[in-house]
Amino acid sequence: MFVPRSVSVKHVKKNTRTVQPKPQSWPTKGIQQTNPTTHNYTAKPSTAISTSVQQDRQTELGSDEPGSAIEIDSSTSLKDDFSNDGYEQSSSVSKEEDEDEPIVSFSKNQRWPEEGEPVCVMCGRYGEYICDQTDSDVCSLECKAKHLTLVHHQKQYLDPDQSSSTEESRATVQVNSLSETQNLYKEHVTLSQLSNEQVEEVRKQLGITVRGTDVPKPILEFFHCGFNDTVSANMSVVKYDTPTAVQMQVLPAGMMGRDVMAAAPTGSGKTAAFLLPVVLNVFRTVSSAIGGRDPRWTHPLALILAPTRELCMQVEDQAKQLMKGLPHMRTALLVGGLPLPPQVHRLQQGVQVLVATPGRLLDILHRKDVSLECVEVLVVDELDTMLHLGFREQVLEIIDSLPSQRQTMMFSATIPQPIETLASSILNNPVYVLVGQASTPSPSVKQTILWVEENSKKRMLFTILQDPKHYQPPVLVFVDSRMGADLLADAIHKKCNVRALSMHGDKPQSERSAALNSLLKGEVDVVVATGVLGRGLDLCRVRLVIVFDMPPSVNEYIHQIGRAGRLGSSGRAMAFINNNNKGLFLDLFDTLHPLHMQMPSQLVNSPHLQQQRERRKRTQRARENVETSSRTEQHGEKWAQQKHSNAAYMQRQRAKRGREQEGSKAKHHKKY
Structure with missing residues (x-):
């Protein structure tokens, strides 16, 4: 399963055990694993998972000591922490490993790499292990599961007899958090009549490029989204008359509850593209929770992260404009540079949407003045800044404190490839939207x-x-x-x-x-x-x-x-x-x-x-030489294996002919 870098691993076929990684929201400090030499992940029936999740939540709420040790028992069922695209990954792999170094279950428990150390291909943390299926660097069991799903290895980890129960179990776990948002968007009849060729032509004319599975068709007018009268009136007040290109594609995906990563030029309307789905999805949850006497509506249901105070203030102001007239909808602004007590007091009044900078939000989280356990929607604005070295650890710590079953949307004008790779590891079956060309100035x-x-x-x-x-x-x-x-x-x-x-x-x-x-x-x-x-x-x-x-x-x-x-x-x-x-x-x-x-x-x-052009050419040539050398080395290994195989075959043939000749001589001597 794993090939640790500093430990000699010997594969064993027996003595397997089932190990239960605890939920991400539990304290990781002081965790003890008894004899973590083998791991066997088995998908349980949906009822068992639901019961296990409820018991885990009760245990979590009842724990008063964050540093208490948690024993990982082989009898506990596996929570759906490694699911992706509606699947669970079940494997039965055994290893004999150094007793002092248990395998890291979650990426958040792995340290950050130092200079020259390998980096996890999924999250950017220390790549302590090598995936035995792809030879890629990974940091934990969680990232290995995500990586294998990404490269279409999930069939090797699914039990065919339990695939149906796996999907049923995932649906059971998700029903409490996402049921309200899944049916919020219904495709307008005008869009339903468009053929795939017409949709692609519309995207081409608007400069929209999409990636992902089951990407919804772009809307052409705001009324295609079916906004209620209050929101439509608020949009008229703030002069939202015609959707921009990024809004056309992101709005239906966001209202469907899909994870989204969008890159569009500055000033293209990205803020409204994520605020409208946030407001509508949260209002749907609030209305349902109040009707069913569910206390969730008094807790934050959406979190919007931005890098600067001014940007947070502007986002919150626009959110208030869109929420005007909607009952039981309140926002809270959590930013540095402003007094902390009024912000904490605002949280105690019960708010549904948080707009925050990472530093101030972490201060409040460490004081335990707010709980994020009910958050259903996370928005990360200015993604390239938020996942840069200055903010990365803060943002990832906040994400670790959120429920694993949530909607995540990320936006920026420029998304470099390393940032996109890291962000993709956070998303679940996302829709990628690119308007115009990546990292290009606004044409206006x-x-x-x-x-x-x-x-x-x-x-x-x-x-x-x-x-x-x-x-x-x-x-x-x-x-x-x-x-x-x-x-x-x-x-x-x-x-x-x-x-x-x-x-x-x-x-x-x-x-x-x-x-x-x-x-x-x-x-x-x-x-x-x-x-x-x-x-x-x-x-x-x-x-x-x-x-x-x-x-x-x-x-x-x-x-x-x-x-x-x-x-x-x-x-x-x-x-x-x-x-x-x-x-x-x-x-x-x-x-x-x-x-x-x-x-x-x-x-x-x-x-x-x-000089910079020449330096770039030399770097490219060096990279090409390394790739060519690697291919040549692989080809040489294959040629050597083939040569060895041919030599063995020739040796067997000579031995066979020798036996035949000896048999022929024996018959000849016997005849005469």
């Missing part, structure tokens, strides 16, 4: 790249702000330092005689909120900001963005200029670049060249750009 923003030396940046900025042809307030200026933001805002105010403010992470939340409101109301002409305004915020009044200091990555640059064109409205972006940004030259050129943009000759002819 007209870009201008200017080569400006460092000591000439201020003069160029003042020239632009004093030129009526380019100056279109309010203007957003991005810099790379907090002190630089304050100094530049003062210089703009004095030199250009315009109202200018600075905004960065060192400012008190009250000042940041005041600056943001002034920008949205048009009371300020120029806002100089660090990356705090670079992601997610819907700054609908901004028409000009000036990137005074280039960010460290092209993805961040794409997010910054995206503040200028929101929900299809046009905007302009200007960026200053020089040799201090040489590390971006190749990525920036590759991003802008397909758009047929005119770039400075200093950039196009830069020796740094040529």
Whole structure:
């Protein structure tokens, strides 16, 4: 089953036992496993699983000591922790292993890798084991099960006689948490009449690319979703008249309760794409719970995570607008920079939707001021930032505290491949939605790249702000330092005689909120900001963005200029670049060249750009050589095995002929 890296493993055919990994919400500290040498996963009937789940929940709620040891008994039934796409994975594999190093059951119990160590192909943690089926690095039994499902090995782990009971058991476990959302969306008759060819043509015209199984057809109008009158009226108030491309595809998938990963340009309407399913699914659950006297409706049912305070505040404000008039629907904003006691008091009043930054939510979770055991929907906005090294461990810790049976939706303008791989391990049978091309600037923003030396940046900025042809307030200026933001805002105010403010992470939340409101109301002409305004915020009044200091990555640059064109409205972006940004030259050129943009000759002819191209070619050649060498080595091994087999065959043939000759001689001597 596993080939640990530091332990010699000997396969054994007898003395198997059944081991029960405990639910993820239980404490992992102090867990003891008695003789964990073999593992046998067996799917139980649905009634047994339901009873086991109830007993586990009672035991969990009754446990007062988080550090108490939990014995893993062979008689306990396996909870559906390794299920995927409606299947359970049942295996009977035995190993003789070092007694001091039991196999890790869940990925959350595995440590993070150090430099040079192998990495789990599913979750990015330390790849302590090698999967015996695929030779891939995995960190735990959980990730092995997910990995085998991903590469279509589930048939090797299913008991054909119990496959029907496996599906029935999974349905029994899920019924309490997802029953309300599964039938929320019904395909409109207009969409039902569209053929598959017509649907693909619609997606092609809208620039929508989808992956996944049973992907629903995109809606063409909001009324195709069947919103109730209250929500429809609220949408009219906030000017949601026509769905954007990402909303057309994500709304039906989200309302069906499907997991979603969506990548779309900045300003394409991703916030409404996840808020509408969240509001409708939660309201459905609340209405059902109140009617059935279910206390779940007093607990948080949806959690929305975002990286910055301002983005969380904006998301919560939009959620309130969509919830207006819906009974028993309340939100709570959990962000740093604001006093903690009012936020805790708000939670105690009973809220249904949480909008939070990871740090503040973890503080409240550690204080045990909120329980997430009833959360049915998780939304992760700005996915590439949330699963980056700065937030990754916080976000994964929060996810570990959520129920395993939930809906998860993830959104971003740019999703690098490593982030997508890690996020995919969290999702269950997801629908992947890509609008436009991955990691490309918004087409509604007209870009201008200017080569400006460092000591000439201020003069160029003042020239632009004093030129009526380019100056279109309010203007957003991005810099790379907090002190630089304050100094530049003062210089703009004095030199250009315009109202200018600075905004960065060192400012008190009250000042940041005041600056943001002034920008949205048009009371300020120029806002100089660090990356705090670079992601997610819907700054609908901004028409000009000036990137005074280039960010460290092209993805961040794409997010910054995206503040200028929101929900299809046009905007302009200007960026200053020089040799201090040489590390971006190749990525920036590759991003802008397909758009047929005119770039400075200093950039196009830069020796740094040529060096980076040569370095990339050498890296590609080295990678190709490694792959070729690996294929040659594999071919050589096969040739050697074939040669050995041929030699053995020839030896057997010679022995056979020798016996035949000896027999012939014996007959000849006997005859004469």
